[in-house]
Amino acid sequence: MNTFGTLFRLTSFGESHGAAIGGVIDGCPAGLEIDLDFIQSELDRRRPGQSRLTTARQEGDRVEILSGVMEFPAGGGKLHTTGTPIGFIVRNQNQHSSDYDDLRDVFRPSHADYTYYMKYGLRDHRGGGRSSARETISRVVAGAIAKLALRQLGIDIKAWTQQVGDIACERDWTKLDLSRIEDNAVHCPDPVIAQQMEELILQVKGEGDTIGGIIAGVITGCPVGLGEPVFGKLHAQLAAAMLSINAVKGFEYGDGFAGVSQRGSEQNDKFKVESLKLKVDNNSSEQEDTRLSQSQLSTFN
Amino acid sequence: MNTFGTLFRLTSFGESHGAAIGGVIDGCPAGLEIDLDFIQSELDRRRPGQSRLTTARQEGDRVEILSGVMEFPAGGGKLHTTGTPIGFIVRNQNQHSSDYDDLRDVFRPSHADYTYYMKYGLRDHRGGGRSSARETISRVVAGAIAKLALRQLGIDIKAWTQQVGDIACERDWTKLDLSRIEDNAVHCPDPVIAQQMEELILQVKGEGDTIGGIIAGVITGCPVGLGEPVFGKLHAQLAAAMLSINAVKGFEYGDGFAGVSQRGSEQNDKFKVESLKLKVDNNSSEQEDTRLSQSQLSTFN
Amino acid sequence: MNTFGTLFRLTSFGESHGAAIGGVIDGCPAGLEIDLDFIQSELDRRRPGQSRLTTARQEGDRVEILSGVMEFPAGGGKLHTTGTPIGFIVRNQNQHSSDYDDLRDVFRPSHADYTYYMKYGLRDHRGGGRSSARETISRVVAGAIAKLALRQLGIDIKAWTQQVGDIACERDWTKLDLSRIEDNAVHCPDPVIAQQMEELILQVKGEGDTIGGIIAGVITGCPVGLGEPVFGKLHAQLAAAMLSINAVKGFEYGDGFAGVSQRGSEQNDKFKVESLKLKVDNNSSEQEDTRLSQSQLSTFN
């Protein structure tokens, strides 16, 4: 099942050791201006090897859009979507299969090699395949185009590194300067914490090891009522999307697991005030959106 | 979007203040013996009001199966599925609408009343509707039938209360006696912790308040390779299912968020040993399954 | 696969010899007034045994809507949809299983008994099951509600009997008085042809036999561009819907098979004139709609 989404739908394909990674976006609205530089900048953010912190392998990922866009007006205008499916590919660089000869007889720990072998019956010792992190290229391209579409509706999505090992950026997101996420290699908006994260990663890397982390995100500008009850709830679909990314082990929204220790009266307070304000001001959408993007849409009865 | 699943698929309907809650199960294998007592016992477990710990409202939920089953052999045999869709309903008890008159002019905090009103444009002050906990009746019936089908494949699903407020049952699940989950009203397999949980809930209830909790679960007997890459990964679909339940705020599996502080070498070790064992013993499924399926889901109400 | 549709989606269940036939409509817009009398009148149209022409078995099919509707304003207002899934059932009358004892050892010709038996492995000699014509009850209820929704958009659907055996009503639909479809038992708008059809059916019935027929339909008021290229084309989805009805063997739209003998120049002429008019008048929608409802949206290159 390599398709995700309903109205805006990505079908993804490609292995790390094949010819290309790509996808098809079906349902993108027609008439959306496509900013290729933005898509490329998102691909560059995804790419490992940009700094001394990550693996050194250099990948120059260039997207080629094969369909679903045209210059408008025809012959010289800017690129726009046409309403038809957007096919795209990113070619893989030539891989030297001999680099993987030492993996010929082992299943790597914490990798999906063994599972793929048992499920499909073919062994590709070069590993990775669809379980390679390169698979996320398709998500990044589709996500970039989705961001362009959402931007027109005033919806903005931001994500950053909140924790690496035990180094955490614990301030509430409203206290962070999200314009500084791209200022450092670890994508943490707090420059002091970012420095500590970098040092930890370098230390762990020096020991030939790896370390885990937590990504935080906020969506602003959502209209009230996004998502479809009961199985298409926004946070349920977000959880599925996030946990379909390799190596992701957990998802929480709003207060998440921290809320377990709280009383209902503590959690309800904030909500009560907001809904009161909404009724008084008849001007709810902006604040409601924020609340929703923080994903505190809880019901208990 | 009130349909969940691909091969075994539940479509759910029903409001807490309507005539009935029900659903349609499509894709259930033919020839499965249907144990109505088991389905009813699962419904009874779901039902609030069984003990002094929860709300006092008494609900006697009886399922009626309308299609998809027949006595086999015809005329006197046991009930079996036929391969056709299984329609079922659970009637709601008569509700006194006047009970809700004090809600006529308010949107309840931490409820979905406001969101439903904004999304659909109709106001039902009796609240609840699809966002009532009664909606889970359909899930319980479909889940019970799924358990009957999985039991034939040697797959078993168990879940219990792991934490209430700050009272946690922290032992590894392999150290717990899961046969004792039903021994107490809080469904915690550790009787001492269960006692503490009960006391906390009664205390909070006495204060007119509520408290959160964490549910843990384990699935044993899974074959290697369940789920479909990349968007249909088993844990991604589980996350979507769990977060589509009212009031659930987070999902993690395996080590979950706790793994963030660990080094790759710590996490890999275990896996390496397992996969080594697998290769040596050619007897991998049970241990692999366990690793794959250990999921912890949080819900608080 | 007992679900049809995307935005407005029917999931159907129920066997002719089970407790009830029913369904779930997901995606119906909120705030639609539900005219129960209209739904019942559509069910009555479907019901056999209304006249001497069809089988004598009397069925009094009464629909019960279980969810997805409420009185609005609450407590006395008219029934409206709420945006949540609409569950409904029609109870089957008590069936005497002994009536079917002579079928215990045979598979009926032109029935699906044998196929069901081979596919699902259970034998129900009372036959029918999901392949009974009673399965269409769910379609009729969902279709009636769809008609109510489409009526608000100015879209109207009409269907009638165009041919029985060799007796055909061959006039173009624009020459027929479609208000007279319900005037006779065979649902043919031409009273003279209707009389001949009735006579043929009675004669064939007297011989203990049955005879085939053709249904024609027209949809007026469609906006330009309904349906989704390339696999969701309106006529492709209509064909799937029609051929999923028991005993339907063919589907054509526009000129259909008759167009095979025509030259492109004959067929193009009409279209050219229309599109010319559209450009000149800048008032295309109504005429285009008609053209679309006749389903002549052909492209050839």
Next chain:
Amino acid sequence: MNTFGTLFRLTSFGESHGAAIGGVIDGCPAGLEIDLDFIQSELDRRRPGQSRLTTARQEGDRVEILSGVMEFPAGGGKLHTTGTPIGFIVRNQNQHSSDYDDLRDVFRPSHADYTYYMKYGLRDHRGGGRSSARETISRVVAGAIAKLALRQLGIDIKAWTQQVGDIACERDWTKLDLSRIEDNAVHCPDPVIAQQMEELILQVKGEGDTIGGIIAGVITGCPVGLGEPVFGKLHAQLAAAMLSINAVKGFEYGDGFAGVSQRGSEQNDKFKVESLKLKVDNNSSEQEDTRLSQSQLSTFN
């Protein structure tokens, strides 16, 4: 909606005037040997311009498979599917946009230009786009791979031209030598009729006109019970697939519309004998299949 199928699923993209036509096949079984020559031969069959009968434009369509296959054993073995999605593209030749300048101000009759323009709001006077016959390239590639998979199960699909204008090949398919379908440019297994069809097409072409036709097909080797009741019936899905092809106006299977004039007793006889044979011989699948799969599809261009 550019995705078709459930277990074996094609997502298609590409315009006639864009960079490439392509698709993604999801769900193809792993371990299937991929015969590139066969896929190419199917693409060649699709390609117009092979003879004096069709339009002269030469297209050399070469498929490039981008994912989902590997040499097995790795490094020198034959190409096999891996179970992951198969992405593929066929590059379009460079098109000279100026060729279409005379279409800048007109909507072509019997084309979808106007409908696309109204639906999506962008005007591409070069026309075609997704409604070009080149869109079928994706279907042919996916169909060729499906044929390779079905061949392993003993299922075979054959189609041929049954009628062009009024020239029809009316013999029952069991009387035709289907090995001769490729012997002539019109793909008709009867050489005498084929000659007449060719002459008619050349004559019509000489008059600057076009003519319609009917394609017939037969699927042999189907197991009993293919397809899923009630909306996933095999013939219903076939009808949707066929009518989603440009310019197709009708679909019938079995006796189709011709059966309307027949009595039930005439139609049942054959079936009764078959089902009797099935019970007696316990050897039903081949004949049953044939009956089930005889479908006649019309297309004219």
